[in-house]
Amino acid sequence: MNFFDVVKKRHCYRAAFKDVPVAREDLCKIVQAGVDAPSGKNAQTTEFVIVDEPTLVRQIAKLHPANKAMQQAQAFVACVLDKNPEAIYEGFAFQVEDCAAAVENMLLAITAMGYASVWIDGWLRLEGRAATIGQILGLPDTKYVRILLPIGIPAEEYKSPAKKLFEQRAWFNRYGKA
Amino acid sequence: MNFFDVVKKRHCYRAAFKDVPVAREDLCKIVQAGVDAPSGKNAQTTEFVIVDEPTLVRQIAKLHPANKAMQQAQAFVACVLDKNPEAIYEGFAFQVEDCAAAVENMLLAITAMGYASVWIDGWLRLEGRAATIGQILGLPDTKYVRILLPIGIPAEEYKSPAKKLFEQRAWFNRYGKA
Numbered sequence: 001m002n003f004f005d006v007v008k009k010r011h012c013y014r015a016a017f018k019d020v021p022v023a024r025e026d027l028c029k030i031v032q033a034g035v036d037a038p039s040g041k042n043a044q045t046t047e048f049v050i051v052d053e054p055t056l057v058r059q060i061a062k063l064h065p066a067n068k069a070m071q072q073a074q075a076f077v078a079c080v081l082d083k084n085p086e087a088i089y090e091g092f093a094f095q096v097e098d099c100a101a102a103v104e105n106m107l108l109a110i111t112a113m114g115y116a117s118v119w120i121d122g123w124l125r126l127e128g129r130a131a132t133i134g135q136i137l138g139l140p141d142t143k144y145v146r147i148l149l150p151i152g153i154p155a156e157e158y159k160s161p162a163k164k165l166f167e168q169r170a171w172f173n174r175y176g177k178a
Numbered sequence: 179m180n181f182f183d184v185v186k187k188r189h190c191y192r193a194a195f196k197d198v199p200v201a202r203e204d205l206c207k208i209v210q211a212g213v214d215a216p217s218g219k220n221a222q223t224t225e226f227v228i229v230d231e232p233t234l235v236r237q238i239a240k241l242h243p244a245n246k247a248m249q250q251a252q253a254f255v256a257c258v259l260d261k262n263p264e265a266i267y268e269g270f271a272f273q274v275e276d277c278a279a280a281v282e283n284m285l286l287a288i289t290a291m292g293y294a295s296v297w298i299d300g301w302l303r304l305e306g307r308a309a310t311i312g313q314i315l316g317l318p319d320t321k322y323v324r325i326l327l328p329i330g331i332p333a334e335e336y337k338s339p340a341k342k343l344f345e346q347r348a349w350f351n352r353y354g355k356a
Contacts, residue, residue, distance in 0.1 A: 003184045003290040004207070007214050007283060024350075029182070031348045035341065036185050037282060038297055042339040048348040056351055080353065089300040097299065100278035104215060105185055108286075112181040119216055121275065122267040138352045161220040163213065170209045170226040172202075173234055174316045175258065 001112045010107055011160035013116035017072040017152025026113055027052060027075055030151070033109035034077070034102035040094025045085065046102045046146075049137045051076040059136055060148075063129055069118050073150030078137055079103060081146045096146075103147050116154040121147050179290045188285055189338035191294035195250040195330025204291055205230060205253055208329070211287035212255070212280035218272025223263065224280045224324075227315045229254040237314055238326075241307060247296050251328030256315055257281060259324045274324075281325050294332040299325050 001009075031048045039045055051057055052075040064070035079102060085093035103119060110117045124130040130145045139145070171177050209226050217223055229235055230253040242248035257280060263271035281297060288295045302308040308323045317323070349355050 001181050003179050003181045003286060004211070006181045007211050007287070010214075010216070012216060012220075028344070028348075032344055033182070033185050035344055035347055036188075038188070038190060038285065040297075040299065042190075042341075044342050044347065046347070047353070049353050050348060050350050053351045090304060092300050092303065094299065096274055097278040097281075100275040101282040103275075104279040104282040105286075107216065108181060108283075109185070119218075121218065121272065122270050125270065126268060138355070140353065143353070163220075164222050166206070166210055166213055169213055169222065169224070170206075170228060172228050173231045175225070175227050175318065175321070177316070 006108050006112045010111040012118040013154055013158050014067055014069045014118050015154065015156040015158040016068050017074060018155045020074065020153050022052065022075045022115065022151050024052065029113065030106050030109045031077060033105040037098070037102040037105040039098035039101070041088045043088050043094070043098070045081060045095035046099045047080040049078040049080060051078065051137065056136060060133055063132065064123065067118070069116070069150045069152070070120065072152060074152040077106060077149040077151065078133060078145045079147040080139060080143050083142055083144050099146050103149065106149060110149070110151060114153065115151050117149045117151050119147060119149065124148060184286050184290045188289040190296040191332055191336050192245055192247045192296050193332065193334040193336040194246050195252055196333045198252065198331050200230065200253045200293065200329050202230065207291065208284050208287045209255060211283040215276070215280040215283040217276035217279070219266045221266050221272070221276070223259060223273035224277045225258040227256040227258060229256065229315065234314060238311055241310065242301065245296070247294070247328045247330070248298065250330060252330040255284060255327045255329065256311060256323045257325040258317060258321050261320055261322050277324050281327065284327060288327070288329060292331065293329050295327045295329050297325060297327065302326060
């Protein structure tokens with residue numbers, strides 16, 4: 001699939017998934033796109049746990065009864081970061097940015113292969129959910145799940161949210177000037 | 179260009195650029211990929227100033243004598259965020275993640291079109307550089323330049339940094355287990 005078509009097609013998907021497993025080969029291709037993403041000072045901070053064992057998938061899915069894509073996910077990718085990230089440049093760490101770039105690469109890969117997903121972040125930060133999932137996946141105490149991507153084949157039409165126009169967010173040479 | 183080829187080809191580029199301007203049409207296509215990126219709660223927090231006016235380009239370029247790509251950039255995209263981001267979900271803001279996803283989309287678009295770039299972040303945070311560039315671009319006091327992307331046609335071979343293997347960063351169902 002052409003790169004720009006993938007970018008246009010990608011959007012969050014919170015609806016039902018078909019009851020069809022995601023092949024391991026496809027999961028590896030998705031996560032390889034995450035591995036290939038850039039990272040500050042090439043520190044490659046983000047790690048990935050790919051969840052496709054049905055018992056584990058159900059255990060995680062049932063934590064989010066409000067989101068159909070979470071409920072019916074055929075697989076998950078959990079993005080793992082350090083609880084105490086190392087400062088790698090002048091006192092700064094970049095793992096949040098690294099992780100977001102890896103997530104975006106994976107969301108595009110998911111789209112390119114005919115799957116769908118939604119970027120789960122804030123929800124993990126509440127009610128100890130990241131810790132619960134971290135325990136299910138055997139994370140060491142020093143690590144936590146920052147982002148979770150449910151994956152499956154979309155079973156419904158699900159519209160992209162409305163987006164502002166280019167002219168409302170981008171300008172040449174001067175902020176806010178047409 | 180095929181999506182997965184773009185992901186594989188993208189890498190940071192800190193070397194010389196050809197003395198050939200980047201067409202406005204191409205700059206718009208690159209930044210449209212940034213506009214199309216996901217954002218937490220669809221808040222679309224990241225704004226973009228595209229710099230292609232030669233005087234402004236030179237003014238920014240001369241701030242970074244150590245980086246050839248910055249020095250010889252034909253254009254820049256400055257990603258702009260709020261200094262005091264609004265909390266949009268349970269007290270959390272996601273603009274850093276939003277911006278990183280937009281940057282990754284743009285880096286892939288840059289690659290897909292035969293240009294090259296490098297993700298400039300930490301450097302901006304030192305010695306008031308973000309503020310200096312913000313002033314050049316007429317940013318309001320409430321906004322700042324978070325990321326800067328120098329853009330041009332690569333004039334040299336520049337190797338991708340070495341990357342860890344998939345097996346060193348990704349596992350199925352259990353963290354760290356082959």
